[in-house]
Amino acid sequence: MSVTVAAVDLGATSGRVMLGRVGRDELRLEAVARFPNTPVETIDGLHWNILELYRSVLEGLRAASAGDVASIGVDSWAVDYALLRGGRMLGTPYHYRDARTRAGVDAVHAVAPFDELYAENGLQFLSFNTLYQYAADAAAGTLELTDEALLIPDLIAYWLTGERVAETTNASTTGLLRVDGSAWNLPLAERLGIPSRILPRLVRPGETIGALRDAVRTTTGIDAPVVAVGSHDTASAVVAIPMTDPDAAYISCGTWGLVGVELDAPVLTEASRAANFTNEGGVDGRVRFLHNVMGLWLLSESVRAWERESGETIDLRSLLAQAADVTAPQPVFDANDAAFTAPGGMPERITTWLRERGLPVPRTRAEYVRCIVESLADAFAEAVHTASDLSGKRVGAVHLVGGGSLNELLCQLTADRAGLPVLAGPVEATALGNVLVQARALGAVDGSLEDLRRLVARTTSPRRYAPRGTAGA
Ligand code: LFR
Numbered sequence: 001m002s003v004t005v006a007a008v009d010l011g012a013t014s015g016r017v018m019l020g021r022v023g024r025d026e027l028r029l030e031a032v033a034r035f036p037n038t039p040v041e042t043i044d045g046l047h048w049n050i051l052e053l054y055r056s057v058l059e060g061l062r063a064a065s066a067g068d069v070a071s072i073g074v075d076s077w078a079v080d081y082a083l084l085r086g087g088r089m090l091g092t093p094y095h096y097r098d099a100r101t102r103a104g105v106d107a108v109h110a111v112a113p114f115d116e117l118y119a120e121n122g123l124q125f126l127s128f129n130t131l132y133q134y135a136a137d138a139a140a141g142t143l144e145l146t147d148e149a150l151l152i153p154d155l156i157a158y159w160l161t162g163e164r165v166a167e168t169t170n171a172s173t174t175g176l177l178r179v180d181g182s183a184w185n186l187p188l189a190e191r192l193g194i195p196s197r198i199l200p201r202l203v204r205p206g207e208t209i210g211a212l213r214d215a216v217r218t219t220t221g222i223d224a225p226v227v228a229v230g231s232h233d234t235a236s237a238v239v240a241i242p243m244t245d246p247d248a249a250y251i252s253c254g255t256w257g258l259v260g261v262e263l264d265a266p267v268l269t270e271a272s273r274a275a276n277f278t279n280e281g282g283v284d285g286r287v288r289f290l291h292n293v294m295g296l297w298l299l300s301e302s303v304r305a306w307e308r309e310s311g312e313t314i315d316l317r318s319l320l321a322q323a324a325d326v327t328a329p330q331p332v333f334d335a336n337d338a339a340f341t342a343p344g345g346m347p348e349r350i351t352t353w354l355r356e357r358g359l360p361v362p363r364t365r366a367e368y369v370r371c372i373v374e375s376l377a378d379a380f381a382e383a384v385h386t387a388s389d390l391s392g393k394r395v396g397a398v399h400l401v402g403g404g405s406l407n408e409l410l411c412q413l414t415a416d417r418a419g420l421p422v423l424a425g426p427v428e429a430t431a432l433g434n435v436l437v438q439a440r441a442l443g444a445v446d447g448s449l450e451d452l453r454r455l456v457a458r459t460t461s462p463r464r465y466a467p468r469g470t471a472g473a
Pocket of ligand 1: 011012076077078079080096232233234254255256258292
């Protein structure tokens with residue numbers, strides 16, 4: 001038996017609705033809609049244009065309705081949310097790159113210092129983790145008006161079905177889920193002054209969230225339930241990594257580069273805290289032990305700055321081709337530095353970072369691109385080795401999935417710097433993980449994540465990049 005399901009996958013720069021056809025020996029994806037995700041800066045900060053996204057989702061589902069859809073799954077980037085009162089959205093969700101959370105960090109750490117938090121939730125420090133954002137809302141007085149908060153995919157699912165839940169993989173990125181993923185950490189929430197009423201009922205990937213509301217059925221032409229998937233995009237991507245060797249590392253590379261390994265239990269050691277490694281919740285209770293590296297954001301923000309400055313449209317592919325031919329050695333900057341998190345002026349910020357350390361500065365756009373890709377590859381390689389050391393896994397290969405898997409220079413330089421083969425693809429790992437979990441819930445495929453990954457490995461063909469020794473580089 002094969003089924004057709006729809007995956008709604010919202011990334012930080014673009015969204016898509018995909019149709020997936022899944023059976024025991026079948027796994028096919030077709031993009032039925034792609035749309036930009038363009039944040040909006042208003043007088044009170046940087047926001048997601050959530051209504052435009054929802055409109056695009058409905059339009060995409062309408063386009064998918066020709067496919068006899070058996071269920072729908074929604075995933076997106078993590079940590080961000082809408083505040084609700086009586087089921088209505090209070091204000092427009094903030095973008096995690098908005099500056100307001102900085103004050104939230106100090107407020108949270110004054111009550112629960114980072115080492116205590118790490119023992120409770122196992123999360124790496126990222127200034128935008130949900131609990132810091134809630135602290136900023138508390139200071140602004142909006143949290144006290146709130147009776148429920150929904151993470152972005154849960155908000156979309158609510159608007160589609162009328163059901164308000166929190167899917168666990170994404171809930172793990174709030175910092176308020178117990179590190180074993182079993183329940184909300186109510187004592188921690190209470191300590192931080194976050195009312196427990198705002199934390200919705202938890203659901204796990206594979207559970208049905210609800211049927212489409214009548215109005216949505218009419219608009220989309222689909223009559224099917226919304227099923228919980230790994231609603232954190234990275235959790236879905238990890239499902240579809242064609243790892244046939246459990247000791248492989250992965251890099252899910254889009255706007256961010258998420259670098260790590262999959263584990264059965266969290267690592268909460270002093271060393272993993274010092275290395276800022278996170279233990280996020282995976283599908284089937286697995287642990288995504290990984291580190292956030294800045295990712296393709298460094299490239300897309302640089303291109304945006306050059307386009308603004310020159311008024312031309314810049315083709316990143318041809319810049320990457322020129323970057324591959326750069327022979328002058330380029331400096332490496334720390335792609336993990338928080339100096340690169342906020343939007344705007346990326347090439348200048350890179351220049352400043354290098355100058356402050358007395359390092360040479362790239363002279364052309366191609367050299368900048370080479371410098372960025374070398375720096376990303378360096379950070380990826382380091383995170384792979386750190387993940388291996390901290391987890392005790394003897395990593396023998398690195399799977400690189402997502403948009404970054406199309407970037408040949410990045411894949412090759414990562415292989416070179418890690419001294420390990422890089423297996424690149426599939427590019428749409430997140431949507432594949434989304435449809436696989438739905439298909440399993442519908443009974444079209446069965447088994448463990450390893451079975452699902454074998455199906456991905458049988459139906460896609462990753463490209464292998466062998467590490468080049470320094471002599472051949
Ligand atoms: C990737 C991702 C990362 C998360 C970041 C912010 O799209 O979901 O996993 O740390 O976005 O939400």
